[in-house]
Amino acid sequence: MPALLAAFSLYLLIGSLTMDAGDAEFPGPAFYPTILAVAGLAVALGLAVDVLRHHRAHAEGQADADGEVGQSAGRLRPARSDFGAMAWVFFGFLAFALLLPWLGWILAGALLFWCVTRGFGSPRPLFDVLVSLFVSSLTYLAFAVVLGLTLPSGILGGGF
Template sequence: MTFPANPTATSAVLGERLRLVSGPGIAALLKGLTMPVIVAAFATYLLIGILTMRVPEGAAFPGPQFFPGIVTAGLYVFAVSLAITAVREVRAMPDPLTAELLAAEAADDDASPPRPVRVDVRSLAWVLVSFFAFALLLDLLGWLIAATLLFWCIARGFGASKPIQMLAVGATLSSLAYIGFDMLLGMPLPSGILGGF
């Protein structure tokens, strides 16, 4: 059986238990707080976009800021819950001697202990760079192309191995989002090069 390069993708597919390898104390806390900080930064980026959005004076409720506001609030809640979980995990970390005893007991009980893993920097880079590229190129490429590429890059970051299939899925999802927002809700999304800017 072969495993994807990204161990978290293996866990999601096979249900394998993973344990993040980290140093004691502050180092472990910093590693645990990396993802909450990234999520909060992205939520802040969205919040700035919502606050600087030009809304017509006669816009009826819910308006163009309503749904992005819900997404932003959800991201902040998610970031806080991730941070709380990280702090709890660091506080619950046993000292090295206790960890060795627990591992020995697990081996005696024929239960496999969680497999140690590290943060996959390559996967994290795929996700972060694709979000920044999406934000920078959205007006130029338009929603359909930019969102399709964003989906493909994130799927690639999580270990997807079928690029053509991921492009097809990304194009389908971005098209459905375009139809939902632009045509049904009347909230135009950038058409970019497909619409002649």
């Protein structure tokens, strides 16, 4: 996961640094993607350090948070991943990317935020839909009003 996050962050960083922004004033269109890319690289580094540190603790036979020792007859236990949670986030992002032009930012963003909450295991799907719509709407307003940038409005703006 750290490698995947680092690769995506590097892709975003390279894209934002090579973006032709013309004569845009500060902060410009590359400012926020650059911040997100650097933050993604920092999180990837932190995750990598945590994975290596946790792996060493298991390799040395130290107890983890549950009191279980990482070695069983001299072998390491395989790491477990929650592929269901990862699928919610991955397919939510994929749906967001594909549906953004038609649904618009507010609905596509809400779908993405809702899928992420499902991936993180939230037990309240209806509440999550409402919060996702609220956060997506606030993001749309922040970009439109504060930054003066337009995000796709999709079917809500009569664009479909």
